[in-house]
Amino acid sequence: MGWPNLLLKLSEERYATLALYGYAWLGGSLGGTLFDLKWLYHSVAKGVWHVERRLWRILIPHISGGYAFAVIVLISSGIFRIFDAATLSRPSVVVGIGFLVGYFSDSAIGKLNEIANTLFGSGGKRYPDDGSAPKKPRASGDPPPVDPNSDAFIRILRAQLKPVRDQAASVDPSTTRRYGKLPKSN
Numbered sequence: 513m514g515w516p517n518l519l520l521k522l523s524e525e526r527y528a529t530l531a532l533y534g535y536a537w538l539g540g541s542l543g544g545t546l547f548d549l550k551w552l553y554h555s556v557a558k559g560v561w562h563v564e565r566r567l568w569r570i571l572i573p574h575i576s577g578g579y580a581f582a583v584i585v586l587i588s589s590g591i592f593r594i595f596d597a598a599t600l601s602r603p604s605v606v607v608g609i610g611f612l613v614g615y616f617s618d619s620a621i622g623k624l625n626e627i628a629n630t631l632f633g634s635g636g637k638r639y640p641d642d643g644s645a646p647k648k649p650r651a652s653g654d655p656p657p658v659d660p661n662s663d664a665f666i667r668i669l670r671a672q673l674k675p676v677r678d679q680a681a682s683v684d685p686s687t688t689r690r691y692g693k694l695p696k697s698n
Contacts, residue, residue: 532588533581535603539610540580540617544573547615576614579621583613 516534517527548569555561586592587609588600599605613620 531603532600532606533584535606536580536584536610537577539607540614541573541577542607543580543611543614544576544617545614547576547617548572572617573614576617577610579617580610580613583620583624584610 516530517524520527520530522530552561552569583592584600584606587594588597590597595605595609
């Protein structure tokens, strides 16, 4: 028993279940945190760090913990017969699996997506490329559709992007921290 059980006043069986999933969450969060820190280190070293990714940095450990929790639930329920259910009775196994799922959460979710597509059908394109997708009727004031490969489309696009290019060219890169590059100090 532990202090959480004393606080929550659970039976031993319920506490064991709570501990199992808590270990899964903890292992996944640890794996996600280490992946997050490794990626941060490499992106700063390569000079490609974006300050806009702060929210991503905060959420990745929690998302990884949630993925690990879900994978352990699927394994313990018998849906995934990767391990024997008795194997999950050892906390070190649950934390280890959770860590691997959390660290490789992108790959783990990709594999789960493949399994879901196999079981439930393709999650791919909503409409086939044969032109059978429903067409949205044009309103009377809408311009006709433009072929994106035509010269007219390219001229229109360049004219619309010119003010953006001019503004970007006028920014002094040594005074901005947007992409994580600091001004050189003397």
